[in-house]
Amino acid sequence: MNQLPPAAALPGPATVSSRPLRVIVGLSGASGAAIGLRVLERLAASGRVETHLVVSRAAERTLAAEVGPDALARALALANVHHDHCDIGASIASGSFPVAGMIVAPCSMHTLCAIAYGQLGNLLVRAADVQLKERRRLVLIARESPLHLGHLRAMAQVTEYGAIVAPPVPAFYLRPPDIAAIIDQIALRAIGLLGLGLDEIAPLAWQGEMETDLAATAGE
Template identity: 65%
Template sequence: MKTERVVVGITGASGAALAVRIVERLATLGGVETHLVVSDAARRTLDLECGTDALERLLPLVHRHHPTGDIGASIASGSFPVRGMIVAPCSMQTLSAVATGRTDTLIGRAADVQLKERRRLVLLARETPLHLGHLRNMCAVTEMGAIVMPPVPAFYHRPQSVADIVDHLAARAIDLLAMPHPSLAKPWEGAG
């Protein structure tokens, strides 16, 4: 089986549990090499929402943890093949950076590389309510080829806990990378 490389960027928006679960799920898939980038604001959000040891718990699950300031990292180059990138949660600051081509952080640069190489870029844009600038940035990144996936829970599978909701959203985000493995999210089979 071919090894698939996936980049996971974590930014400072609320919803750090989504990133944790995405990394955990990727670690269970055979043949996946995960590259992690965590913004400075995300470190704080991980501590607040998932515990002060959250990042330390993630590091053994990834192949490589890249410093956010290392714009010379392997994932900053289109010559380094990856399946795609998930930014979860994706702050409005990061969304704006991607929409305008700002590449002053490794997350912004790696996202820009996904777009220029026509690879999958999944942005779990996290903010509510949205103003016109947010919506225009979502349109801009979509027109460039990104997939905007606000982490809005689905209730048709009748989740019993917040963990069920987080797990479903993480599975859907990973499925959007179209990797050669069975779907992680339980599919809707109809109401009848």
């Protein structure tokens, strides 16, 4: 779990264009911290996105436990702008600050429920709430299992508000060779859900091989 694909092909924050796409990336304290780190790596490598990072205190601990002691430093180095989790006066706390959307990866049930019920006590939740009120895309990589009824109701509520709840489910049909490939696929899928038009980092798509296999074996 501590190893992601080689970082050599995924550099730090590139110099983005004069009119970059801005994306907020939030990391909360659920398991799956490597997904958020991979989202940052992929967006940085595109060279077309200005990333604004918010990391909760719990996420700092999870990054260290699941990815390694240097994981937080890696995340901060990848982001173009880092906002303190407690800074509710940051630029991304206002709807007047234009961004293309936000990904929370991973999104703990604590954070998801706070978004669902308007408990805006920190910048991560406030920024997510801003996406909803401004009718921008908010992708929540919700991490918990099993789910009780309160979790499900909160997930339904944020969906009604306009958020996209996307649990980190592997695309097994792509036959990922290792956990790094699974992390990459989930990260790419999350980015794809923002609809940014970044074809160079588009998620892998199903090409219908199964249909071909079924047609070849029909009648056997």
